[in-house]
Amino acid sequence: KQEVTQIPAALSVPEGENLVLNCSFTDSAIYNLQWFRQDPGKGLTSLLLIQSSQREQTSGRLNASLDKSSGRSTLYIAASQPGDSATYLCAVFEGGSNYQLIWGAGTKLIIKP
Amino acid sequence: EPEVTQTPSHQVTQMGQEVILRCVPISNHLYFYWYRQILGQKVEFLVSFYNNEISEKSEIFDDQFSVERPDGSNFTLKIRSTKLEDSAMYFCASIGGRNTGELFFGEGSRLTVL
Numbered sequence: 257k258q259e260v261t262q263i264p265a266a267l268s269v270p271e272g273e274n275l276v277l278n279c280s281f282t283d284s285a286i287y288n289l290q291w292f293r294q295d296p297g298k299g300l301t302s303l304l305l306i307q308s309s310q311r312e313q314t315s316g317r318l319n320a321s322l323d324k325s326s327g328r329s330t331l332y333i334a335a336s337q338p339g340d341s342a343t344y345l346c347a348v349f350e351g352g353s354n355y356q357l358i359w360g361a362g363t364k365l366i367i368k369p
Numbered sequence: 370e371p372e373v374t375q376t377p378s379h380q381v382t383q384m385g386q387e388v389i390l391r392c393v394p395i396s397n398h399l400y401f402y403w404y405r406q407i408l409g410q411k412v413e414f415l416v417s418f419y420n421n422e423i424s425e426k427s428e429i430f431d432d433q434f435s436v437e438r439p440d441g442s443n444f445t446l447k448i449r450s451t452k453l454e455d456s457a458m459y460f461c462a463s464i465g466g467r468n469t470g471e472l473f474f475g476e477g478s479r480l481t482v483l
Contacts (some may be wrong), residue, residue: 269453288471290471290472292474294456297479298459298472298477299460299475299476299477299478300412300460300477301474302471302472302473305471345412347412354422355400355417355425356402356414356417356425357404357412357414357472358414359411359412359413360411361410361411362411
């Protein structure tokens with residue numbers, strides 16, 4: 257059974273720092289992996305989607321990498337800003353007969369001004 | 370940019386009452402999903418829907434839950450007799466095709482059962 261783990265559960269850094277959020281998954285047979293942002297009490301905003309054949313995707317200050325064989329993905333945030341404060345969720349599309357997202361518990365990020 | 374819309378944004382109901390949550394997926398999308406997130410917990414898959422029938426469902430999606438696409442645009446989740454533990458944020462999502470890529474999510478419907 258696929259399990260997705262995100263480390264750390266929480267992270268607090270000063271504004272301007274570059275940071276890395278980690279996501280690991282137990283079954284490498286995935287279609288793709290998606291990173292989301294969630295503000296408190298709000299919806300899920302898709303940040304980046306990496307197909308299983310890709311190694312990375314970039315959007316602005318965000319860069320996501322995927323190493324399917326080792327079951328890992330990282331989300332790199334450059335030059336962090338207070339507005340980046342949110343919970344970041346990683347989710348994988350399962351392979352096989354189940355086409356659904358399996359979610360990590362998220363990393364709660366606080367950027368201090 | 371096309372988006373998934375959900376109503377209501379927040380509903381408060383008494384235990385035992387029926388609740389219907391509504392979603393309008395992106396118009397040319399083919400697969401629809403309901404997920405839920407209990408406060409402080411992981412997002413959980415409830416059900417997927419394709420070609421006017423349930424494609425997959427989780428253990429959470431018991432006989433109290435049902436989904437429907439009544440008119441070709443709306444996609445509804447009905448909870449027949451709500452329990453306290455049904456209190457959660459419910460997210461609708463849609464995707465264009467089975468291997469096309471990302472899910473697009475609505476803003477969610479917060480359900481509070483008293």
